[in-house]
Amino acid sequence: MTGLTFSLKDNPQLDRWLRFQDDRTVRIGTGKVELGQGVLTALAQIAADELDLDIGQIRMMSGNSIEGPAEGYTASSWSIEHSGAAIRVVAAEVRALALARAALRLNAAPDELTIVEGAFLRNGAPSGIDYWSIAGEINLSAEATGTVPPRPGSTYRLVGTSVPRIDLRAKLTGSGFIQDMALPGMLHARTLRQPGRGATLIGLDEDAIRRRAGAAIQIVRIDNFVAFVGVDETAVRAAAIAAAACAVWENARALDPEQAMPDWVASQPSIDQRIGDPLPEPAPDRVSVRFTRPFLSHGSIAPSCAVALYRDDILTVWSHAQGMHPLRENIAKTVGLSPNKVACHHMQGAGCYGHNGADDAALDAALVALALPGQPIRHMWRREEEFGYEPLSSAMAVTVHAALDPAGRPVDWTTEIWSATHGQRPGVGGAYLLAADALKEPPPERKPFDIPLERGGGATRNGIPLYDIDAKRIDLHLIHDVPVRTSSLRGLGATLNVFAIEGLLDNLAARAGEDPVTYRLAILSDPRARRVLEKAAAMADWSSRDAGGAGSGLGLGLARYKNSSAYAAVVAAVEVDETVRVTDVWCAVDAGLVINPDGLVNQIEGNIVQAISWTLMEEVRFGLEGIATVDWESYPVIRFSDMPEIRVELTEAGEHPPLGVGECAGGPTAAAIGNAVAHALGIRIHDMPMTRDRIMTALMA
Amino acid sequence: MSKALTLTVNGQDHDIDVPLTTPLLDVLRNHLGLTGSRYGCGLEQCGACMVLIDGRATYSCSREVGTLAGRAVTTVEGLGSAAALHPLQQAFLDEQAGQCGYCLSGMLIAAKAFLDQNPQPTRSEVAAALDANLCRCGSHPRILRAVLKAAAKIHPKAA
Numbered sequence: 012m013t014g015l016t017f018s019l020k021d022n023p024q025l026d027r028w029l030r031f032q033d034d035r036t037v038r039i040g041t042g043k044v045e046l047g048q049g050v051l052t053a054l055a056q057i058a059a060d061e062l063d064l065d066i067g068q069i070r071m072m073s074g075n076s077i078e079g080p081a082e083g084y085t086a087s088s089w090s091i092e093h094s095g096a097a098i099r100v101v102a103a104e105v106r107a108l109a110l111a112r113a114a115l116r117l118n119a120a121p122d123e124l125t126i127v128e129g130a131f132l133r134n135g136a137p138s139g140i141d142y143w144s145i146a147g148e149i150n151l152s153a154e155a156t157g158t159v160p161p162r163p164g165s166t167y168r169l170v171g172t173s174v175p176r177i178d179l180r181a182k183l184t185g186s187g188f189i190q191d192m193a194l195p196g197m198l199h200a201r202t203l204r205q206p207g208r209g210a211t212l213i214g215l216d217e218d219a220i221r222r223r224a225g226a227a228i229q230i231v232r233i234d235n236f237v238a239f240v241g242v243d244e245t246a247v248r249a250a251a252i253a254a255a256a257c258a259v260w261e262n263a264r265a266l267d268p269e270q271a272m273p274d275w276v277a278s279q280p281s282i283d284q285r286i287g288d289p290l291p292e293p294a295p296d297r298v299s300v301r302f303t304r305p306f307l308s309h310g311s312i313a314p315s316c317a318v319a320l321y322r323d324d325i326l327t328v329w330s331h332a333q334g335m336h337p338l339r340e341n342i343a344k345t346v347g348l349s350p351n352k353v354a355c356h357h358m359q360g361a362g363c364y365g366h367n368g369a370d371d372a373a374l375d376a377a378l379v380a381l382a383l384p385g386q387p388i389r390h391m392w393r394r395e396e397e398f399g400y401e402p403l404s405s406a407m408a409v410t411v412h413a414a415l416d417p418a419g420r421p422v423d424w425t426t427e428i429w430s431a432t433h434g435q436r437p438g439v440g441g442a443y444l445l446a447a448d449a450l451k452e453p454p455p456e457r458k459p460f461d462i463p464l465e466r467g468g469g470a471t472r473n474g475i476p477l478y479d480i481d482a483k484r485i486d487l488h489l490i491h492d493v494p495v496r497t498s499s500l501r502g503l504g505a506t507l508n509v510f511a512i513e514g515l516l517d518n519l520a521a522r523a524g525e526d527p528v529t530y531r532l533a534i535l536s537d538p539r540a541r542r543v544l545e546k547a548a549a550m551a552d553w554s555s556r557d558a559g560g561a562g563s564g565l566g567l568g569l570a571r572y573k574n575s576s577a578y579a580a581v582v583a584a585v586e587v588d589e590t591v592r593v594t595d596v597w598c599a600v601d602a603g604l605v606i607n608p609d610g611l612v613n614q615i616e617g618n619i620v621q622a623i624s625w626t627l628m629e630e631v632r633f634g635l636e637g638i639a640t641v642d643w644e645s646y647p648v649i650r651f652s653d654m655p656e657i658r659v660e661l662t663e664a665g666e667h668p669p670l671g672v673g674e675c676a677g678g679p680t681a682a683a684i685g686n687a688v689a690h691a692l693g694i695r696i697h698d699m700p701m702t703r704d705r706i707m708t709a710l711m712a
Numbered sequence: 713m714s715k716a717l718t719l720t721v722n723g724q725d726h727d728i729d730v731p732l733t734t735p736l737l738d739v740l741r742n743h744l745g746l747t748g749s750r751y752g753c754g755l756e757q758c759g760a761c762m763v764l765i766d767g768r769a770t771y772s773c774s775r776e777v778g779t780l781a782g783r784a785v786t787t788v789e790g791l792g793s794a795a796a797l798h799p800l801q802q803a804f805l806d807e808q809a810g811q812c813g814y815c816l817s818g819m820l821i822a823a824k825a826f827l828d829q830n831p832q833p834t835r836s837e838v839a840a841a842l843d844a845n846l847c848r849c850g851s852h853p854r855i856l857r858a859v860l861k862a863a864a865k866i867h868p869k870a871a
């Protein structure tokens with residue numbers, strides 16, 4: 012008995028997940044969407060194995076709010092754990108139903124039959140029937156029972172192999188993105204953004220904007236929402252660029268550069284919560300170190316985009332957001348339509364790495380489409396709009412406190428966290444879509460809310476160290492009044508929490524006069540964590556590590572993502588003069604059963620590269636009128652010339668369930684660089700990003 | 713204000729009637745249906761829009777189409793097709809070089825221009841050549857490998 016998995020309980024009907032199609036393919040539905048992480052390929056592998064099909068016989072249908080399963084957002088590395096498990100159970104059950112049906116037709120015993128590429132063989136010989144010839148006799152509108160055990164792992168053909176990404180060929184030859192959609196009669200749209208909740212548009216020089224557009228455009232105004240629309244994208248873009256200087260706002264938001272500083276954020280009023288073990292009384296003597304990181308941008312390489320059409324009373328929206336069912340609910344609620352009048356379809360976009368402008372762009376497009384019924388609207392944000400109005404990842408401060416035993420090992424641990432929320436996806440905790448603020452009756456202001464630790468945590472993610480320490484706790488100070496919207500960026504709070512925890516551990520190892528690996532192993536009983544740590548150390552030839560202090564360093568970082576998902580150990584080698592250069596990264600990951608090894612390695616490499624960028628160079632700054640880092644010059648990210656050699660290995664752990672890996676290496680990478688820099692300089696830098704200025708300041712001190 | 717102009721893209725001549733200040737990228741995507749060149753920033757800062765103009769990798773997002781009479785424009789669609797990949801596209805596929813893939817057209821174009829100049833580059837030469845192209849997914853290590861692999865395929869080193 013396998014029982015019903017998480018996603019299956021919400022979507023029990025078999026045909027939400029699986030349908031036989033006339034072209035002799037099988038359509039597999041999933042609520043999870045492709046964000047560049049390769050999830051559709053991995054899910055296709057699972058389905059093809061379970062059904063005895065070739066991978067080419069699977070067609071993935073993802074993010075379809077009408078026909079597909081509702082699985083919330085594609086987030087927190089849950090896709091394989093949730094959607095994969097459901098697809099496996101459904102496919103096993105449908106295969107069994109089909110086999111029983113075929114046996115009846117052929118007057119055979121089920122165990123005389125096998126299936127190859129969808130065709131039934133009887134004692135190895137063709138039987139003349141296949142899935143598609145008996146599809147009409149299988150009731151897929153029935154609910155899954157969860158009574159058919161999926162096949163044993165020993166019989167996998169595709170799971171565990173590096174099947175190439177099913178979407179990559181199109182993307183190498185000029186297609187495959189929502190930006191490329193072209194519907195007959197489609198109009199282009201751009202918006203003028205309301206500068207903050209409560210800002211009121213009191214003047215708009217429409218004539219000047221039209222002149223600057225250079226070709227005919229329409230101006231759609233709904234309360235404080237303004238869009239420029241036309242057949243000519245060049246003109247529409249020119250109008251939007253001109254618009255800012257042609258608009259007069261009352262109550263526009265004012266920012267102060269100071270407010271972008273982690274210390275400013277940490278000094279704001281907070282809701283305080285202790286999670287974990289009580290603090291012993293009297294409080295023990297503790298070693299405490301404080302770490303910070305700034306606000307970060309998702310920095311998608313493409314500004315957000317959406318296409319919408321309102322026709323025959325139905326609002327259809329194509330979007331690259333991370334969940335089509337939530338998007339449908341959120342748009343319906345905002346525009347006052349019933350959800351069954353709204354259809355949302357996922358189309359692939361550029362990588363988003365969390366909650367960026369995608370959902371908001373979808374509402375923008377929907378508002379324009381509702382104002383101009385019958386005409387497809389392709390709406391795209393401008394580059395500075397993406398940087399300036401997408402939700403940011405909150406600046407944070409973390410102080411880690413450890414009480415030590417006589418041998419210098421931690422016996423009591425507190426991770427004290429100051430952060431705004433990391434969980435403000437629309438529909439979650441009262442959060443809503445951006446343009447709702449511009450409408451006549453904006454939704455009520457949301458109350459402070461962050462993702463609870465039992466759901467993976469937001470600011471608190473990975474705040475509890477995985478080491479053997481008698482008492483561990485998080486003291487969370489959830490800041491509610493930051494002047495920008497904050498939400499989920501890959502890793503959420505884990506990046507700084509792991510940076511801080513692993514940083515203090517290195518300090519403690521040094522105090523105890525022990526090697527950082529040896530010190531950690533002495534307080535680490537989790538065998539899977541030990542395995543990745545030892546493996547990464549071996550890959551990096553850790554035992555030859557020198558005393559440091561001479562400008563080159565080797566450092567490590569270790570975490571189990573969300574304390575429940577994949578394990579990652581990272582060793583980084585750096586060279587530091589005035590700046591930090593990462594020369595090599597070695598990473599070992601335990602992801603449980605691996606569906607697609609190369610796909611996993613690809614995601615881990617990407618996570619490592621992005622984390623190097625966060626750690627060394629990324630920082631959102633505020634100006635007086637808004638976010639000041641609105642292009643790639645003011646918000647630099649990592650480039651080819653900064654690229655280290657990266658080696659990733661997966662540990663053998665097929666007996667454990669599969670775990671998502673897309674976010675597991677970020678915190679450990681940041682920590683490894685932090686520790687390597689400390690090793691290289693003999694001085695620790697506590698603040699991300701570790702820029703030239705910070706290095707110079709540390710060296711002068 | 714608009715004027716007919718003959719633009720040569722991927723070896724084919726197109727008469728187009730747009731203002732001469734229209735960015736090449738908009739003409740490619742919206743008038744010629746060539747969506748492989750992508751909008752990323754419009755600021756010559758990311759490389760997603762790169763095309764070849766007379767063999768040189770050029771940002772198309774801010775290049776006015778009026779400057780291109782008599783010049784040869786090549787987009788990613790002109791390199792190869794899904795059915796007949798260019799060796800660079802094949803190498804990217806073989807290395808699974810890409811995650812979201814949005815940057816890849818620009819990468820392929822920049823790599824093509826570079827390999828035409830420097831057929832047997834080192835890793836750091838490739839890195840320097842692609843430095844203007846941003847990839848936010850961190851596919852850089854694979855892209856570097858793919859370009860080196862394509863170079864080896866196109867111009868096998870003399871034994």
Ligand code: FES
Pocket residue numbers: 750751752753754755756757758759760761762771772773774
């Ligand atoms: S879109 Fe041309 S460089 Fe970014």
Ligand code: FES
Pocket residue numbers: 047312361362810811812813814815816846847848849850851
């Ligand atoms: S693969 Fe996503 S930006 Fe390069």
